[in-house]
Structures are given as structure tokens and as C-alpha cells.
Amino acid sequence: MPLKGNLRDFSTTNLLNLINLAKKTGTLIIEGPGQGAQMSFRNGKLIFAQMGHEDGNLAVLLRRTGRLTDEQVKALRARAATATDKELGLLLINAGYVNQSDIINSLRSHMLEIVYRLFTWVEGLFRFEPSIMPGDDKITVPIELENVIIEGSRRMQEWAHLAEELPNLDMALKFTDRPNANIRNMNLSVEEWKVVSYINPKNSMRAIAKATALSDLEIRRVVYGLLQAGLVEIVRPEGAPAPRATVPVRPGGRPAPAPDPKQQMSVVNKLIARIRSL
Amino acid sequence: MQAVKMVVTGPFNSGKTQFIQSVSEIDVVSTERKISSDAEKVKESTTVAMDFGRITVDEELILYLFGTPGQKRFDFMWEILSEGMLGFVVMVDSTRPETFREAKSILETFRAYAPTPYVVAANKQDHPEAWELDDLRIALRLDPAIKLLPCVATDREKVKGVLLELLYSILAEMEKQ
Numbered sequence: 001m002p003l004k005g006n007l008r009d010f011s012t013t014n015l016l017n018l019i020n021l022a023k024k025t026g027t028l029i030i031e032g033p034g035q036g037a038q039m040s041f042r043n044g045k046l047i048f049a050q051m052g053h054e055d056g057n058l059a060v061l062l063r064r065t066g067r068l069t070d071e072q073v074k075a076l077r078a079r080a081a082t083a084t085d086k087e088l089g090l091l092l093i094n095a096g097y098v099n100q101s102d103i104i105n106s107l108r109s110h111m112l113e114i115v116y117r118l119f120t121w122v123e124g125l126f127r128f129e130p131s132i133m134p135g136d137d138k139i140t141v142p143i144e145l146e147n148v149i150i151e152g153s154r155r156m157q158e159w160a161h162l163a164e165e166l167p168n169l170d171m172a173l174k175f176t177d178r179p180n181a182n183i184r185n186m187n188l189s190v191e192e193w194k195v196v197s198y199i200n201p202k203n204s205m206r207a208i209a210k211a212t213a214l215s216d217l218e219i220r221r222v223v224y225g226l227l228q229a230g231l232v233e234i235v236r237p238e239g240a241p242a243p244r245a246t247v248p249v250r251p252g253g254r255p256a257p258a259p260d261p262k263q264q265m266s267v268v269n270k271l272i273a274r275i276r277s278l
Numbered sequence: 279m280q281a282v283k284m285v286v287t288g289p290f291n292s293g294k295t296q297f298i299q300s301v302s303e304i305d306v307v308s309t310e311r312k313i314s315s316d317a318e319k320v321k322e323s324t325t326v327a328m329d330f331g332r333i334t335v336d337e338e339l340i341l342y343l344f345g346t347p348g349q350k351r352f353d354f355m356w357e358i359l360s361e362g363m364l365g366f367v368v369m370v371d372s373t374r375p376e377t378f379r380e381a382k383s384i385l386e387t388f389r390a391y392a393p394t395p396y397v398v399a400a401n402k403q404d405h406p407e408a409w410e411l412d413d414l415r416i417a418l419r420l421d422p423a424i425k426l427l428p429c430v431a432t433d434r435e436k437v438k439g440v441l442l443e444l445l446y447s448i449l450a451e452m453e454k455q
Contacts, residue, residue, distance in 0.1 A: 002406075002407060002409075003409060003410075003413055004375075004407070005375030005376065006375070006376060008376070009375050009376035009377075009378070009379065010375045010376075010378065010417065014417065017416065018413060018416045018417060021416050022412055022413060022416060262452075264282075264364070264452060265449065265452050265453075267280065267282055267339060268364070268445055268448050268449050268452065269449070270335050270336065270339055271282070271335060271339075271341055271445055272442060272445045272446070272449070274333060274335040274336075274341070275301070275333070275438055275441050275442055275445065276438070276442065278301055278333070278434065278438055
């Protein structure tokens with residue numbers, strides 16, 4: 001029977017918790033707005049993840065983590081274009097470019113990056129397919145879900161905070177007019193520098209995120225830091241309050257009068273007999 | 279004449295009315311109808327309160343089954359209905375995960391009203407879209423000790439099974455005291 005629904009009602013945290021506790025094997029397919037993702041599990045452990053049509057080729061992942069250079073990736077693509085990830089991995093190990101740990105760590109980082117992005121999805125149809133597993137050509141890396149869930153939840157809290165601070169990514173940024181702010185003397189990360197280079201009232205934060213390949217969480221994190229440092233300003237749309245989670249109101253309860261067990265046991269036995277006879 | 283009652287609760291459209299209808303000896307006095315027009319909305323807003331079924335045990339004893347209104351706006355009725363109940367059934371539509379959170383919230387609310395035994399009925403288990411019981415238990419965060427029972431509200435035998443399990447729990451609770 002299918003495990004399916006919408007992340008709006010059953011979040012990524014809930015899903016991973018369920019898969020972990022039930023030690024499920026199969027593939028979770030999520031169709032988010034404008035993008036899809038899938039994660040495969042074996043006995044409740046994450047073993048593979050793929051985000052939409054993003055290039056999850058092993059060579060690309062190794063380049064991203066600095067294990068291969070652009071030239072090496074180009075050469076590999078030219079010479080081993082049809083090689084599977086497993087074949088490519090063996091080729092690279094035998095050639096002495098990387099070792100097994102490099103490959104596993106790169107794949108692990110890639111999978112975790114995808115999963116943590118999924119934690120920030122609040123909308124998307126999902127279904128769990130027990131019969132679908134990654135192809136034999138893929139390298140799978142088992143990852144325990146407990147720590148992933150904890151870290152994902154922490155990021156969710158951060159995401160919620162940042163989403164409240166920066167509710168609308170369609171707004172633009174501009175540098176403040178502070179005469180004493182000298183950005184060249186500030187200690188910015190690579191990501192922050194990338195964002196800074198795109199700051200212009202014409203560029204929305206969403207556009208900057210796209211240009212710098214940052215997720216919604218990452219662009220919010222960078223912009224929040226820049227805002228806190230007083231380097232940039234943001235104009236909130238008029239009359240658009242920051243979204244706030246609604247807190248369910250629970251009516252206060254009061255205990256019902258305590259029943260008299262002795263008196264009611266025979267009543268219950270009568271009820272049982274009656275219902276059996278229906 | 280003694281009257282006892284059990285409450286059937288759960289989110290809107292989880293199958294409470296049908297559940298009661300399947301075992302009630304009278305036509306269920308249902309006040310939770312589909313609202314199809316503005317005129318009806320106005321009319322029903324003054325009358326919607328609960329579903330009501332009856333099982334006569336003998337000349338001395340009657341069991342009333344009360345179905346709570348599922349809509350949140352009528353939750354003021356829940357506390358009234360919960361007073362003096364022997365136990366309660368929480369109905370969950372196994373095919374609608376969007377209602378699980380609400381079902382859990384309703385369950386906790388009723389537990390706060392009265393610490394009486396209860397069972398959770400996973401309705402529509404005959405439906406191909408139904409979640410499995412093990413998955414439902416995790417989704418609803420139910421303690422292993424809580425009975426989570428497969429149910430098809432249109433199937434009288436299944437409904438009887440749920441009610442009997444609740445009564446067994448009530449009996450076990452009484453025997454402990």
C-alpha cells in the first residue's frame with residue numbers, strides 16, 4: 001500500500017523519521033514546485049539521493065569537492081563518457097587521482113546537501129516506492145538517518161528564523177550609504193563575496209541565488225549576515241508581513257468525573273455481549 | 279434506565295457518521311452534512327452539533343454513540359460531549375495524511391478532557407491509497423500500547439471489532455483499579 005501525501009501535511013522530517021523507524025527499503029520520490037527529487041533507502045538508511053536533473057555524475061561531484069580539477073573532469077568526459085559511476089570510480093582509484101574515501105566522502109556530502117535542501121521544502125507531492133532502487137551502476141553510501149534528522153531539524157529552525165527575517169526573496173538589495181563601511185576590509189566568505197558582486201537594486205535575491213547557485217536557505221543566510229553587518233539594505237514590500245506559523249489553539253480541558261469501576265464493570269460486560277450479538 | 283455513552287471523534291470527513299450508522303439501531307441523527315449552498319450554510323450553522331446513534335442493550339441499559347463535529351469551529355462541543363464518556367474512538371482517514379496532524383491534536387485534546395481508555399480506528403483500510411497501520415502509528419506517534427485498529431466504517435463487523443476492542447480496554451482499565 002502506498003506511502004504518499006504532501007510535504008505540506010507530512011514534512012520531510014516526519015518522512016525520514018518514519019522511514020528510519022520502520023527501516024524501510026525503497027525510493028522516496030518528491031515532486032516539489034518546479035523541481036523533483038528522490039532519495040533511496042535500504043533498511044532505513046539513506047543510500048542515494050538525486051535532485052531533479054542536476055548532474056550527479058561522480059566526476060562532477062569530485063570536482064565540486066576539490067578532488068578533481070576542471071581539466072581532469074573534461075578529460076574524463078572525453079575519454080570515459082559512457083563509463084558508469086562505479087567504473088569511473090575504479091578508473092580514478094587505479095589511476096591514483098583519488099582514493100575510496102575521497103569518493104565516499106564526496107558522495108556523502110552530495111547526498112546530505114540534497115537531503116538538507118529537502119528539509120526546507122514545505123510543499124510537494126511525495127510517494128514511497130518500495131520496488132524502486134538505484135541502478136547497479138550507481139555507487140550507494142549508507143548514511144544513518146538519526147543525525148541527518150537532527151541536523152535537518154536544526155536547519156529547519158534556522159530556515160524558519162531566516163524566512164521570518166527575509167520573507168520575500170523577490171526583493172532587491174542595495175549597499176548602505178554608511179561612509180565608514182569599507183567592504184574590502186571585511187572578512188567575507190567566498191559565498192558572501194559572490195553575493196556581494198551581484199548586489200544591485202535591479203537584482204532580486206532570488207535572481208542572485210540563481211546566479212550563484214545558492215539555495216533559498218543559503219542566500220537568506222548570506223543576506224542576513226550582510227544585513228547584520230550593516231552592509232546592505234532591503235526594502236520589504238508594503239503591507240506584506242513576515243509569515244508566522246499559526247499556533248493551534250487547544251481548548252483547556254477539565255477531567256470528567258471519575259467513574260465507579262465496580263458499578264460499571266457489569267455494564268461494560270453487558271455492552272460487550274450486546275455488541276458481539278449485533 | 280441507565281444510559282452510557284462512548285464518543286467517536288476525529289477530523290472532518292474521517293468516517294465518524296458512517297461508523298455510528300453501521301451499528302446504530304436508529305438512523306443516525308446526523309448534523310454534520312455536506313454544505314452545498316450558502317443558504318444551507320446559514321441554516322446549518324445554527325444546528326450543527328453532533329452525530330448521535332443508539333444501541334439498546336436491555337430494558338435497563340442503553341449505549342449512546344456520539345460523533346463529534348469534525349470542524350474545528352465546533353470544538354466547543356467536544357468538552358461537553360466528553361463528559362461522562364466510558365471511552366472514545368479516534369477515527370483517522372488512512373488515505374488522507376493531511377488530516378493526521380489534526381487527528382493527533384484531537385486525540386490529545388480528548389485525553390486532556392477525560393483520561394478514559396480510547397482506541398484509534400484507521401478507517402478506509404479497504405482503500406488502495408490507505409497508509410499501512412505501522413506507518414500510521416509512526417505518523418500519529420502512537421505509543422505501542424495504544425490500540426490502532428484497521429477499520430472500514432461501512433463494514434459492520436469491522437466497526438463492532440473496534441467497539442469491542444475499546445470495551446476490552448475499558449474493562450482492563452477497571453480491573454486494574
